[in-house]
Amino acid sequence: MSETHFTSIDMLAKLVAFDTTSRNSNLPLIEFVQNYLEGFGIDSILIDYEAGKKTNLYATIGPDKAGGIVLSGHTDVVPVDGQDWSSDPFSLEERDGLLYGRGSADMKGFIAVILAMVPQFLAKPLKTPVHFAFSCDEEVGCNGVRPMIDHIKQHLPKPSAVLVGEPTSMRVVNAHKSATRFETVVNGHEAHSSCSHLGVNAILTAGQLLGEIGRMSEEYQAIGDVSGRFDPGYTSFNIGEIKGGTAGNIIPGRCAFDWETRTLPEHKTADIKARFNRFADSLTPKMKAVSPDAGIETIEVNSIPSLMPETDSPAEILAMHLAQANGSEAVSYGTEAGLFQQAGMPAVVCGPGNIEQAHKSDEFVAISELDKCETFIQRLIDHCKA
Numbered sequence: 001m002s003e004t005h006f007t008s009i010d011m012l013a014k015l016v017a018f019d020t021t022s023r024n025s026n027l028p029l030i031e032f033v034q035n036y037l038e039g040f041g042i043d044s045i046l047i048d049y050e051a052g053k054k055t056n057l058y059a060t061i062g063p064d065k066a067g068g069i070v071l072s073g074h075t076d077v078v079p080v081d082g083q084d085w086s087s088d089p090f091s092l093e094e095r096d097g098l099l100y101g102r103g104s105a106d107m108k109g110f111i112a113v114i115l116a117m118v119p120q121f122l123a124k125p126l127k128t129p130v131h132f133a134f135s136c137d138e139e140v141g142c143n144g145v146r147p148m149i150d151h152i153k154q155h156l157p158k159p160s161a162v163l164v165g166e167p168t169s170m171r172v173v174n175a176h177k178s179a180t181r182f183e184t185v186v187n188g189h190e191a192h193s194s195c196s197h198l199g200v201n202a203i204l205t206a207g208q209l210l211g212e213i214g215r216m217s218e219e220y221q222a223i224g225d226v227s228g229r230f231d232p233g234y235t236s237f238n239i240g241e242i243k244g245g246t247a248g249n250i251i252p253g254r255c256a257f258d259w260e261t262r263t264l265p266e267h268k269t270a271d272i273k274a275r276f277n278r279f280a281d282s283l284t285p286k287m288k289a290v291s292p293d294a295g296i297e298t299i300e301v302n303s304i305p306s307l308m309p310e311t312d313s314p315a316e317i318l319a320m321h322l323a324q325a326n327g328s329e330a331v332s333y334g335t336e337a338g339l340f341q342q343a344g345m346p347a348v349v350c351g352p353g354n355i356e357q358a359h360k361s362d363e364f365v366a367i368s369e370l371d372k373c374e375t376f377i378q379r380l381i382d383h384c385k386a
Contacts, residue, residue: 004039005119008370009099012112013092015075016101022076025053026136029075033057033115033134040118044132047151049144054136056148058156061118062126062384066157069318069384070131070345072164072336073111074138074145077103083361098364105353109365110165113352113373120381128384131159138336141181141302145336149343161315162340163380165351167358167365168331170372172319173349175229175330177262178306178338180269181240184209184280184298189291190246190253199251200287200294203244206255209296212279213237213259216272225264229330235263235272236332258301262332265306273300305338307347315346322379323350331355350376 006014018029034044037059044059062068080089080102087093089102099109111134121130133152136144152159166173186206191199217237225233237259244255261272280296287294309330310316316328328348333355337347352369 004036006116008113008116008374009092009094009367011116012099012101012104012109012370015108015112016092016103017090019090020076020103021079022137022139023079026075027053027055030055030057030134036115037118040122042118047148049136049147054144056136056144057132057134058148058152059132060129061121062129064157065129067160068129068131068157069380070133070159070162070340071114072133072135072145072162072340073107073351074135074336075108075111076136076139076144077106077108078139078359080361085361089363094367097367099367099370100362100364102363104365105167105363106355106358107166107351107353109167109353109370110351110373113370114165114377117374117377117381120378124385126381126384129157130380130384135336142304142334142336142339143302145339149336149339152345153343159345161313161318162337162345162347163315163319164335164337164340164347164349165373166333166335166349167351167353167355168329168349169354170323170350170352170369170376172316172323172325172328173331174307174311174313174316174328175265175309176307176334176337176349177230177235177264177332178269178304179260179262179334180303181258181260181301182273182298183256183258183301184296185256186244186254186296187294188251188253188255188287189294191251193249193251196251198290200253200290202252202255205283205287205296206242206244206257208283209276209280210239210257212276213239216275220267226266227330230264230332232332235261235267237261262334263306265308269303273298304334305342307335307338307341307349310341310346313346313348315348318383319348319350322376322383
């Protein structure tokens with residue numbers, strides 16, 4: 001039995017010190033966690049996402065049987081490049097009751113709390129198993145958790161509930177939007193800028209496609225959110241990056257842009273993609289009349305499914321009890337909860353910190369939020385021992 005006990009703040013400092021920006025390996029952090037758990041006699045398995053660089057950790061405390069509770073969190077963080085931090089982003093610093101550091105809110109705070117409370121989990125035997133599911137590459141599309149979910153579904157006892165610890169200020173979230181990212185490439189035909197009849201202007205064509213996205217955005221805003229739960233209260237669109245053109249006197253032969261849609265649970269991303277492709281197809285004949293190689297191609301880069309509200313699901317009932325909440329909420333950001341739900345495991349989101357602090361300079365989590373999370377987890381421990 002290990003004698004290495006950490007407070008939640010101590011553990012958070014350890015985790016923040018690992019630069020697990022998604023472009024980097026998360027193996028050093030996972031090795032630290034695995035060794036820490038082994039010190040308490042807790043075995044874990046690693047499910048690789050990118051062998052030798054990125055992996056997921058799954059560990060169980062309690063009996064080897066179905067009906068357990070998964071505590072899910074991601075180990076990766078977003079970059080600090082170009083951000084103006086008041087302190088070293090990878091060295092936790094406390095100021096006025098706030099803990100500053102990359103990932104402190106999103107979402108190493110949650111992981112820190114449950115790791116620091118391992119001794120409490122082990123104080124008395126659990127009747128209901130609790131599983132730690134720590135994933136990689138969430139920030140770039142919930143990629144890493146997918147093989148872990150597949151492994152759980154195919155090889156391990158089925159859990160009854162999944163609690164995802166993304167920052168919600170410890171409020172219970174039972175619904176979130178989907179997030180789907182596309183890349184569209186317009187292949188035109190280069191020509192001298194004085195010979196517009198001999199070229200296909202890829203940038204102008206891209207502009208028409210962007211206009212169609214704009215029209216969809218306006219229409220979905222008008223439809224709104226019948227549930228009245230989301231902010232913003234509609235399916236939204238965003239254009240992230242555009243690249244095209246060579247010089248001012250050359251008709252551009254190529255233009256590419258990234259775009260995304262975040263849909264309400266009742267809306268289908270497939271409908272949006274189909275409409276966009278129909279509009280693109282309507283532009284193609286005129287392009288090919290000039291050059292048979294001209295055309296438009298759109299690929300789906302990544303998709304995170306929405307979390308559908310399941311009132312009175314085992315996950316929601318449990319989380320509401322642990323948080324002593326009177327109601328649930330909905331959020332517009334995506335999490336792995338929708339993927340767990342698709343795999344047949346009821347899921348909700350509830351974790352310390354505020355999403356408004358995530359992804360920007362001087363990210364922080366309040367100590368009071370960690371305190372609330374500790375109370376939540378202690379109630380979970382008591383529940384699983386009952």
